[in-house]
Amino acid sequence: MKYIYILISFTLLQTSVLKAQSENKSLCGKVIYERILSFENKPESTKFTLLFAPRSSYFADNTEQQKEATTLTPTSNQDSDVSFDIKFNGVKSIISTDFVKDSIISQVSLFRDGAQKTYIVRETISKINWAIIPEYKIIGNLKAQKAIGVFRGRKYTAWFTNEIPVNFGPWKFNGLPGLILEISDDKNEVAFFAKSFNIPFDNCSKIFNDIKFDANSEKVTLPQYLKLESAEVDEVINTILSKLPRGAKFDVSSIKSNAIELDYKDIIKE
Secondary structure (H helix, E strand, O other), X not given: OEOOOOOOOOOOOOOOOOOHHHHHHHOOEEEEEEEEEEEOOEEEEEEEEEEEOOOEXXXXXXXXXXXXXXXXXXXXXXXOEOOEEEEEEOOOOEEEEEOOOOEEEEEEEEEEOOEEEXXXXXXXXXXXXXXXXXXXXXXXXXXXXXXXXXXXXXXXXXXXXXXXXXXEOOOOOEOOOOEEEEEEEOOOOEEEEEEEEEOOOOOHHHOOOOOOOOOOOEEEEHHHHHHHHHHHHHHHHHHHHHHOOOOOOOXXXXXXXXXXXXXXXXXXXX
8 A cells, every 4th residue: 555754834723622531432523634755755745634433434535536547657768777657546545444343444556457446455453552652742732642653564653642532543543542643654754744623523423424435446355455466566567568669678676666564464364
């Protein structure tokens, strides 16, 4: 699952995080995050919205939906050293976390048959063994506490607040005793920053109404998706070969995937 680093100034709306502590059984809300990835010193940022109810959440890309398109672009003009970037347009990144069903559902894309193909991927929620550290800082107008955890091959430092007593955070991060406001990995490649809040949300019963997965996409489990992802490399190579002039020689020195998830040792095969 592919993903974005820049330092963003943190501004929090004065939320009536009010008596949320005592009302968390019915607490729901909306949080805007900045997701920042910095791979190969090329920072990119995207805004996301987290919507949460007491036992479930959606984390969705705020980018306006575009017409589906896949581009294969050479990034070097040297005859002996040409690299290609493959970019997808059109699919909206959505991640649903459901503690009742113990599941995470993601809408993602792969390069298949020379074009983009969207999949709905189901996985069991992976428990992150957080170490909560007695270290604090103020983020906006909220007191945040530090926690450290390892997830899918990266070591993360998170800052969460007990003033918003929910177990959610951006992307697939969860399991702390308060909302995760900031989180970043120790390689400085992946980071998420909360930017604004609407808590409690005006109408909890309708909070998820505008979030919809692509009904026509193929549904797979995470182990099935990982097999498809492994085959993506061959798809890329075959597509590049098809664009080379006849008789040209092609040798793959390296293929890099700028992914947030680096390993899946926590996955139980289904």
